[in-house]
Amino acid sequence: MLVRELLEKKGRLIHSISGEQSVAEAIRSLTEKRISALLILDDDRLQGIFTERDVLRCTVKFPDQDFAAIPVRDVMSTKLIVAELGDELAATMSMMIQADIRHLPVIDQGRLMGLLSIRDLVQQVVRSITAELHY
Template sequence: MNRCDALPANLEAEVSDTLRTLLKNKGRTVHTVAPEATVLEAVRKMNQARIGALLVMSGDDLVGIFTERDVLTRVVDQTRDPAATRVAEVMTSKPVVVTAAATVNEAMAVVSEKRCRHLPVVDEGRLIGLVSAGDLTHWVTRGHEYHIQDLVNYITGKYPG
């Protein structure tokens, strides 16, 4: 094995955690919007929740995702009226999804390869959550924070043992 291929043990543990584990810690709150809602209503909902995407649901079915990028490229750039445009007209249909059993590393690869920032998470075909590129990055870096604190404690003599 090339030494560049080896991951530090704490990083390896973080990226091999499943999305199910990440969602248990992050929470499973999912912000949604109906396809018939206006873009203006959806954007207000996103601003209020301070989020970058809404899952578009028709009943229990995921029919799309509406993101900040959709607002910029399909509404603003095309000079559409947000108060008159329906989410269904400008959402991203058939969003890329991942399963709850996928690892953080696999999800990061999907985000990178598909160039999307938000991934709906499904379990046995049922929507159970949403993870963002930021969630994935935070999950991995939190392991580094613990490791750094352990090193600081060791150096300063506060390390148990």
């Protein structure tokens, strides 16, 4: 199965914020939407990702500061690994495991297409195994 197929199944809803927004706003968004990652966009261009792990890093890096005063750009992850629509899911999952990441932006010719989580991939593997067992 290809990344494109899984993204079509799960939908391409992208939760994002600007790097200028505060860490407090990002945490509020994560909590309200019940998600674990936000993509950071500037003029619709992917700049980084802010995850639950970044919240933890922020508490260590800025122990006495108000999160409302810290821009997300100061704590987001910027060294991004990305998948492309034509990538195989098995290779994508392997890449995520090797890089120890749980969220993977998906691009197509430089354009952001969506975000996959390791949970999305594991759920697809379980669906595939279940389907095989029923045949």
